[in-house]
Amino acid sequence: MPPASSIPSPLSTDADARFDVVPLPAFNDNYIWMLVPRSPSADLSAWPAVEVAPGVQRPVGITVVDPGQAAPVMAYLDANNAYLSAILLTHHHADHVGGVPELLVFAEQQVQEGQAPSVPPVYGPVGEDIATVTHPVSGGTVVETVSPRAHFTVIDVPGHTRAHIAYFMAGASASADGAAPPPADGAGTAPASIDQNQPPRVFCGDTLFATGCGRLFEGTPAQMLASLDRLAALPDATLVHCAHEYTLSNIRFARAADPENADLSAWSEQAEALRAAGRPTVPTTLALERRVNPFLRADAPAIAPQLRAAMAGQAHGAVSEGPMSRLAAFTQLRAWKDRF
Numbered sequence: 045m046p047p048a049s050s051i052p053s054p055l056s057t058d059a060d061a062r063f064d065v066v067p068l069p070a071f072n073d074n075y076i077w078m079l080v081p082r083s084p085s086a087d088l089s090a091w092p093a094v095e096v097a098p099g100v101q102r103p104v105g106i107t108v109v110d111p112g113q114a115a116p117v118m119a120y121l122d123a124n125n126a127y128l129s130a131i132l133l134t135h136h137h138a139d140h141v142g143g144v145p146e147l148l149v150f151a152e153q154q155v156q157e158g159q160a161p162s163v164p165p166v167y168g169p170v171g172e173d174i175a176t177v178t179h180p181v182s183g184g185t186v187v188e189t190v191s192p193r194a195h196f197t198v199i200d201v202p203g204h205t206r207a208h209i210a211y212f213m214a215g216a217s218a219s220a221d222g223a224a225p226p227p228a229d230g231a232g233t234a235p236a237s238i239d240q241n242q243p244p245r246v247f248c249g250d251t252l253f254a255t256g257c258g259r260l261f262e263g264t265p266a267q268m269l270a271s272l273d274r275l276a277a278l279p280d281a282t283l284v285h286c287a288h289e290y291t292l293s294n295i296r297f298a299r300a301a302d303p304e305n306a307d308l309s310a311w312s313e314q315a316e317a318l319r320a321a322g323r324p325t326v327p328t329t330l331a332l333e334r335r336v337n338p339f340l341r342a343d344a345p346a347i348a349p350q351l352r353a354a355m356a357g358q359a360h361g362a363v364s365e366g367p368m369s370r371l372a373a374f375t376q377l378r379a380w381k382d383r384f
């Protein structure tokens with residue numbers, strides 16, 4: 045965790061972007077991602093046609109992802125003259141949805157005080173039981189947020205939970221060749237013109253982590269592998285906004301599994317330096333994850349000897365020397381991480 049005094053820094057990579065994406069630390073190691081417009085003007089369409097007195101700054105609408113805790117979000121809204129414009133949820137775990145009821149009460153109060161135009165819609169997976177969700181969504185749905193104005197294609201990524209979803213914002217990649225990258229599950233494509241000053245971003249909850257992946261609580265290894273494949277099919281430049289700061293412990297495991305990986309050694313040094321400076325290690329990019337994340341390369345020949353040794357340490361009988369399928373390798377790697 046960064047020290048309590050550290051202010052989350054905006055992470056936009058483009059000076060022309062109209063909003064920033066800020067990680068708000070929560071609990072011990074969660075990040076609540078906040079999409080924060082750079083000016084209230086981006087937000088005008090959200091408001092009824094009411095005049096604001098000269099010199100009075102109109103509150104700005106923020107979109108929040110997985111607010112497991114209300115207090116840090118409310119403190120941020122208070123400190124930044126802001127209200128919640130939309131809430132996006134990836135899965136039902138309490139550290140991702142637990143703050144929503146209190147935030148909705150807070151939002152209602154802001155509406156009554158004229159500090160917000162309306163109570164925010166709550167998007168969440170159609171296949172999970174989350175009482176506060178007003179807009180159930182699943183793979184292929186395009187979610188359009190008003191403030192900041194952005195489009196997200198929902199991707200089904202079951203495995204950590206049975207109906208976990210991710211939100212992919214195509215950003216500039218949508219307009220580069222006139223179309224978004226092939227989305228999972230026959231998803232529609234977001235209009236190209238809206239997010240073009242943004243890099244592509246994916247808000248993936250507890251599915252893909254920096255240098256790791258989520259535990260399998262409700263899904264099978266085959267489901268998780270397919271989910272990771274869907275995420276890995278996104279463009280190289282996609283920023284991976286995972287929901288936890290697990291990177292250093294993930295790197296310790298990755299180095300045990302993949303000890304000769306030079307990219308991983310270099311990333312390890314960078315990540316150590318970031319944490320030593322009290323800074324988040326996320327978002328990373330998919331390009332980096334493809335090189336250093338053992339769960340995106342479970343069947344790499346460089347990983348096989350360490351994986352077989354770890355399996356031999358567990359097996360009561362002999363470990364077969366035959367070739368391992370990609371799914372078998374992923375299954376064994378995830379099991380090894382669980383006991384690492």
Ligand SMILES: [Zn+2]
Nearest residue numbers: 135137204250
């Ligand atoms: Zn979770």
